[in-house]
Amino acid sequence: MSDRPLTAPSVERVAFQGEPGAFSEAAARRLLGDTIETIPCASFDGMFDAVESGIAHACLAPVENSLAGSVHANYDLMMLHNFHVIGEVELRIRHCLIAMPGVNLGDIKTVMSHPVALAQCRRFLQLRSQIKKVVAEDTAGSVREILSRGLRDHAAIAGRHAAKVYGAVVLAEGIEDHPENFTRFLLLSPIAYVSEDADKTSVVFSLTNQPGSLFRALAALALRDIDLIKIESRPIEGQVWEYRFYIDFLGSMAETRVQNALNHLRELSPDVRVLGCYKRAERPQF
Amino acid sequence: MSDRPLTAPSVERVAFQGEPGAFSEAAARRLLGDTIETIPCASFDGMFDAVESGIAHACLAPVENSLAGSVHANYDLMMLHNFHVIGEVELRIRHCLIAMPGVNLGDIKTVMSHPVALAQCRRFLQLRSQIKKVVAEDTAGSVREILSRGLRDHAAIAGRHAAKVYGAVVLAEGIEDHPENFTRFLLLSPIAYVSEDADKTSVVFSLTNQPGSLFRALAALALRDIDLIKIESRPIEGQVWEYRFYIDFLGSMAETRVQNALNHLRELSPDVRVLGCYKRAERPQF
Numbered sequence: 116m117s118d119r120p121l122t123a124p125s126v127e128r129v130a131f132q133g134e135p136g137a138f139s140e141a142a143a144r145r146l147l148g149d150t151i152e153t154i155p156c157a158s159f160d161g162m163f164d165a166v167e168s169g170i171a172h173a174c175l176a177p178v179e180n181s182l183a184g185s186v187h188a189n190y191d192l193m194m195l196h197n198f199h200v201i202g203e204v205e206l207r208i209r210h211c212l213i214a215m216p217g218v219n220l221g222d223i224k225t226v227m228s229h230p231v232a233l234a235q236c237r238r239f240l241q242l243r244s245q246i247k248k249v250v251a252e253d254t255a256g257s258v259r260e261i262l263s264r265g266l267r268d269h270a271a272i273a274g275r276h277a278a279k280v281y282g283a284v285v286l287a288e289g290i291e292d293h294p295e296n297f298t299r300f301l302l303l304s305p306i307a308y309v310s311e312d313a314d315k316t317s318v319v320f321s322l323t324n325q326p327g328s329l330f331r332a333l334a335a336l337a338l339r340d341i342d343l344i345k346i347e348s349r350p351i352e353g354q355v356w357e358y359r360f361y362i363d364f365l366g367s368m369a370e371t372r373v374q375n376a377l378n379h380l381r382e383l384s385p386d387v388r389v390l391g392c393y394k395r396a397e398r399p400q401f
Numbered sequence: 402m403s404d405r406p407l408t409a410p411s412v413e414r415v416a417f418q419g420e421p422g423a424f425s426e427a428a429a430r431r432l433l434g435d436t437i438e439t440i441p442c443a444s445f446d447g448m449f450d451a452v453e454s455g456i457a458h459a460c461l462a463p464v465e466n467s468l469a470g471s472v473h474a475n476y477d478l479m480m481l482h483n484f485h486v487i488g489e490v491e492l493r494i495r496h497c498l499i500a501m502p503g504v505n506l507g508d509i510k511t512v513m514s515h516p517v518a519l520a521q522c523r524r525f526l527q528l529r530s531q532i533k534k535v536v537a538e539d540t541a542g543s544v545r546e547i548l549s550r551g552l553r554d555h556a557a558i559a560g561r562h563a564a565k566v567y568g569a570v571v572l573a574e575g576i577e578d579h580p581e582n583f584t585r586f587l588l589l590s591p592i593a594y595v596s597e598d599a600d601k602t603s604v605v606f607s608l609t610n611q612p613g614s615l616f617r618a619l620a621a622l623a624l625r626d627i628d629l630i631k632i633e634s635r636p637i638e639g640q641v642w643e644y645r646f647y648i649d650f651l652g653s654m655a656e657t658r659v660q661n662a663l664n665h666l667r668e669l670s671p672d673v674r675v676l677g678c679y680k681r682a683e684r685p686q687f
Contacts, residue, residue, distance in 0.1 A: 158523060181636075184471035188579075191468075229516060230538055237444060250538045252516055293474075329632065330616070330623035337616035344644075346615065348632045350467075358630075 124201070124306040130154040130162045130171035136255030136277030138206060142300045143175045144276070145399075146204035163192045166305060173201070179299040180208070182235075185347055190319070190361065193303060193390065200317055200391025201310075202302030207399045209296075210236050212287040213258050213278045214270040220286045225249055227257040228272035236272055239290040258283050297398065307391070313367045315344070315395040318377070320384040321351060321359045328383070329360065335379035336364055339372045368392040410487070410592040416440040416448045416457035422541030422563030424492060428586045429461045430562070431685075432490035449478045452591060459487065465585040466494070468521075471633055476605070476647065479589060479676065486603055486677025487596075488588030493685045495582075496522050498573040499544050499564045500556040506572045511535055513543040514558035522558055525576040544569050583684065587677070599653045601630070601681040604663070606670040607637060607645045614669070615646065621665035622650055625658040654678040 129151050131139035140153050154171045156162040165171040176189040193200075210232055214223060225247045226233070226240065232254050233240065240248060251257045257271035262281045270286060271277070278285050301317075322328045329348075336343055345363040366373040368389065381387045415437050417425035426439050440457050442448040451457040462475040479486075496518055500509065511533045512519075512526065518540050519526065526534060537543040543557035548567045556572060557563070564571050587603075608614040615634075622629055631649040652659040654675065667673045 158520060160523070179470075180473075182474045182477075184465075184469070184473045187466075187470045188468045230536075233538075234444060237446070250516075250536050252519075252536045324628065324630070326626040326628045327623035329629055330619045333616045333619065337613035340612040342610065342612045343615055344610070344634075346632055346634045346646075348630075 128152045128171045130165035130174040134256040136280035141276035142206040173304040181297045198303040199307040200301045201304045203396040205396045210291045211285045223270045224268040227251045232272045235291045309392045313392045316392045317390040320387040414438045414457045416451040416460040420542040422566035427562035428492040459590040467583045484589040485593040486587045487590045489682040491682045496577045497571045509556045510554040513537045518558045595678045599678045602678045603676040606673040621662045
């Protein structure tokens with residue numbers, strides 16, 4: 116974060132993983148509004164490559180789901196590409212049953228979606244056991260396929276945003292078993308930037324595993340009354356007994372106590388890296 | 402853990418999520434050998450229900466993958482059902498291309514698998530772009546389908562164990578992009594039990610979010626030289642500013658210092674719960 120520019124990088128084109136209408140695209144619109152251009156990518160690697168090649172200014176990476184946990188693969192890509200977190204958004208994952216306009220729930224004989232979405236709507240589907248389940252590569256892609264092929268007895272499970280993108284209708288909303296299903300996304304840019312209103316910082320560092328090593332590292336925050344809001348450990352592959360820690364805390368790099376805490380942490384870990392400092396997301400209304 | 406029996410519970414029938422031949426079944430055999438009966442279940446809920454109803458003695462739940470992170474849903478089910486961790490096993494997720502006996506790689510026109518497995522083998526498939534990709538509900542289920550329908554131009558992506566279960570052949574092994582792909586599973590039982598050789602303990606507790614609250618809680622371990630090997634925080638839904646922490650440390654409930662540390666932790670958290678105390682898994686050879 117040493118060459119921190121004082122002006123915000125342009126974020127007009129944002130890459131996301133999935134098809135148009137995906138939850139990730141809805142999250143990008145929630146964070147950045149309707150004027151941005153969103154660029155669908157087939158994979159997480161492809162999404163990072165789109166930013167490296169300049170096709171996109173930034174990418175929006177899912178990093179944590181309240182049911183499924185953290186997406187380690189995206190943290191790995193963030194480190195590999197040396198990208199910076201410049202924003203955060205949370206989205207409620209609310210599954211909808213989506214079909215062609217004019218179709219009713221009683222017409223549906225087949226439901227298509229990604230297996231994770233089908234599994235998350237198990238109870239809804241169990242009560243309608245006459246409906247055949249078909250797995251598909253993508254949630255939003257299932258909506259696209261139904262519309263493009265004119266399948267009047269099919270429905271897809273996807274987010275409301277997908278219905279809007281493809282001109283489909285929502286037959287049922289909130290059909291997931293566990294309504295407390297949120298995903299947290301980070302906006303990642305090759306250009307470091309800390310906004311005026313930034314109030315949250317994400318850091319990754321490693322420690323040799325000795326009893327008390329994490330306790331000592333957390334002292335760097337606790338002694339300065341800095342509020343830790345997430346911590347996760349992860350074994351470093353190929354290095355037995357070394358661990359990498361991901362922490363998020365409240366505070367900005369602009370604050371002296373945060374700078375002091377990071378300097379203190381650097382005395383204890385050989386590789387403290389600030390992933391970014393950004394405005395904390397509001398959790399969507401439940 | 403108060404009514405801890407002195408004899409090991411019988412674990413002859415073990416429920417797992419997936420079809421016969423799934424990675425979870427291979428993990429159950431790695432932990433418990435070939436003499437156990439394994440019971441395939443369609444969902445994680447179904448797997449826990451199989452134990453509640455007595456169909457199975459225990460279930461083997463995936464709780465953490467080195468790329469995908471922790472499986473929070475299984476921690477939730479463990480708490481809901483009040484099950485105890487009585488064992489642990491790690492499995493390397495090594496994807497194979499599997500087909501009917503007598504079929505060669507050059508014969509394959511279509512590859513079937515779960516979308517996550519297809520995504521994890523992206524590079525292998527990109528180099529063979531003439532092969533059509535078809536999503537399926539399950540990795541091992543794709544092997545079963547190819548064999549039962551006699552599809553000589555199809556292959557599935559699944560673990561080696563699935564080829565053995567269905568009498569199929571492995572055309573290529575280790576086709577995943579990221580070879581450092583491990584999953585950790587916990588053996589869960591409705592009966593608490595701590596074996597003689599137990600050396601690892603898993604605990605969950607909540608803390609009100611105040612600066613330094615986790616630091617003080619970790620003192621309970623650090624002051625007794627207890628080695629923390631995993632920590633993860635998770636917001637408690639519906640309770641803003643309260644967090645639940647999942648920690649694993651080296652040590653057995655049979656040790657006085659561990660009992661003292663847990664008593665100390667109970668002074669700081671209203672709901673310390675020992676998930677289990679068990680023999681630590683060996684990571685499989687890379």
